Amino acid sequence: MEKPNSSPSRLVSFEKVNKSFGATNALIDCSVSFEVGKIHALVGENGAGKSTLGKLILGVHKHDSGAIKVDDSEVYLSSPRDSVKLGLVGISQELSLLPDRSVVDNIAIGRETTIGPFVSSKQTLEKVLAVMKKYDLYIDPTSLVGSLSVADQQKVEILRALNTNARLIVFDEPTARLASHQAEQLHTLVRSLADSGTVVIYISHFLEEVLKISDTISLLRNGKKVRTGPTSNETKKSLIEGMTGSDAGNLFPKKPKITANSEVILKVKGLSRINEFKDISFELKKGEILGIAGLVGSGRSELAHAIYGNRVPDSGSIELYGKEFIVKDVAHSIKNGMAMVPESRRDQGLILERSLLENTSLPYLKKFTSWLYGLNKSEEYNEVDASCLTTMIKHSGLEKEVQYLSGGNQQKVLFARAAMGKPRLLLADEPTRGVDIGAKKVIYELISQLSKVGEAVIIISSEVEEIIGVAHRTLVMSRGKIVAELSGDEITKTAIMEAAFKEG
Ligand SMILES: Nc1ncnc2c1ncn2[C@@H]1O[C@H](COP(=O)(O)OP(=O)(O)OP(=O)(O)O)[C@@H](O)[C@H]1O
Ligand SMILES: [Mg+2]
Structure with missing residues (x-):
């Protein structure tokens, strides 16, 4: 029938x-x-x-x-x-x-x-x-x-x-x-x-x-x-x-102006790490947003981790705010004003069975702690709450475990955490992966605001449009080396892709 x-x-x-x-x-x-x-x-x-x-x-x-x-x-x-x-x-x-x-x-x-x-x-x-x-x-x-x-x-x-x-x-x-x-x-x-x-x-x-x-x-x-x-x-x-429910308008905010004679925040000279990246040199000025493009596996993330202290470079040198900076570990880099949004939210970023509150404030607990009164919980709560609000995290309570957040909202927690540290140098590795268009806009706005108040930002991204939309200047990496540097109108999809596929 x-x-x-x-x-x-x-x-x-x-x-x-x-x-x-x-x-x-x-x-x-x-x-x-x-x-x-x-x-x-x-x-x-x-x-x-x-x-x-x-x-x-x-x-x-x-x-x-x-x-x-x-x-x-x-x-x-x-x-x-x-x-x-x-x-x-x-x-x-x-x-x-x-x-x-x-x-x-x-x-x-x-x-x-x-x-x-x-x-x-x-x-x-x-x-x-x-x-x-x-x-x-x-x-x-x-x-x-x-x-x-x-x-x-x-x-x-x-x-x-x-x-x-x-x-x-x-x-x-x-x-x-x-x-x-x-x-x-x-x-x-x-x-x-x-x-x-x-x-x-x-x-x-x-x-x-x-x-x-x-x-x-x-x-x-x-x-x-x-x-x-x-x-x-x-x-x-x-x-x-x-x-x-509405037109997203322009996804990318206007790029903040930077002046040619701005102070150099970061100076990397001949940085190398065996099998990862080789002879990397570049400068980053106050207020500048520097893009790093290249194929997955070209050494971009490894370079960022070696500046942030997740690993230590083999040779080369780094100057931070005009002074020699020896990479030691993450705590040392945070103390020196860095923050990082890591690429992998599971392996490098979040402790899934811990709360949203803990995941966001973890690296900054010292900030809320005094020797006399211990941890100031309400201050911690308020700052985390504010940071989650600005990054538009959809959650049902700061005490809830992050494993119950949707994928994109987990990604936003990494950004909320980095932003909470009020870094002078932000290293953002694929910061909008899996994030919806509304939240992307917010993240671009936050990056732009950071740079406006004089912080410097390095953004690593596989999305060429994102690099074109936010970066003042872009380095392209291939096989561990910088193969091109593009600025202003030179940052185009063709220029990035051509360089990315070049043998390093
Ligand atoms: N196991 C769970 N426990 C509690 N809440 C959950 C669980 N899984 C999903 N949710 C909630 O259900 C809603 C829908 O989540 P879902 O993962 O389906 O979103 P999504 O559309 O896939 O988002 P994304 O683009 O971020 O991956 C979210 O508010 C999320 O926090
Ligand atoms: Mg999902």
Whole structure:
């Protein structure tokens, strides 16, 4: 008997689905369906509910009410295992691989070919190689996953999904950590997956990317679906308006003026660290915003860490405010007026199981402590509160653990923390990764304000538009060396990309 409304091309559909976490309504009355062979993008501000929607499909969270249907039958997904059985898998916002196991182990985990009670490693390997061949995605199966680049690790995750015969794959911000040519490879792969009949759910803050690769876009705002429609009906402007309820206006503030004879804040001379960067020299003036562009792995982050004291340079020298500065450790750099927004919020930045309050104030506790009265908690609370407010962190209490914040809001905590230190020199490494357009604007405004009051800022970014929009001057790095210096109107996309691809 034919069911009314049945549609063979609809793999998963939501009917008035609700999901809340305590007092937070992450998804409200959401109805949407995902069709076979289509790339369906989810866009919305940080905390809009995109990852939550994905996690309901993946069995990570259970919905509170409404219905989730797969092949038009209602399902109750209470664990990722339930979802995998139905062919619903995800490539997570933060990769979830075993770094000290091989590529083949990671791909085949839980699906090894067995002969009686024994795992047949030969057959498992053959099966993995067949999947690699089918999708034209080769990575040495014997390599340790921890030794691979982020892009290759992501491929391993994708191969793992493909090895489970996935029918639907959720990509949650897959290109946030990729260089542009790697992102393009991923786009091609995602398109071929869709063409071969897989449903792709694609979550991204890069609106150009979404417009380029998706067939359908659903827009979410504060847990509610605003609309779903063909991508051809949307523009960057319509998406921004739909996400924020208003026109974002100009994303970048006017660049503050700097005078040619301003004081030099930072002078780096011949700085080197083996296998990381070599013979780096540059100056940074008071009030200047210096961009560092280059491909992921070109030594940009390593250089910043060596100035900030997470590691120590092998040779070369640094002058800070006209005086010799010996890099010792982070505490020493903070004491000398530096702050850093690190690239990786998980590995370098946040303690996920600690509160928002602790994560923000941790490096600055001394500031709130006197020998006589100990820690002044109310002062600490007020400053953190103010800093979270200016950086527009969407949270449900400063005492809540940061692991419960959405990805983009976790990123903002790093900026709130750095800004709270009122640094004279701010090192910001990919400060807007995974951050929505409204909050990006706020971060650019904060960077600009810092430079206006005479602080100097170094911003490392893989987003060329961001560098063009905020930096007075830009260094381009390739293979550990500075290969170009561009200022003013010379900072263009072509100039940056050409230099970035140059052999150092
Ligand atoms: N496990 C959790 N516990 C408590 N609150 C949560 C949990 N997961 C998500 N939330 C809250 O639900 C809301 C939606 O979060 P979600 O992660 O879906 O946002 P998002 O659209 O993916 O945002 P982003 O672009 O920042 O990744 C946020 O307010 C978030 O703080
Ligand atoms: Mg998310």
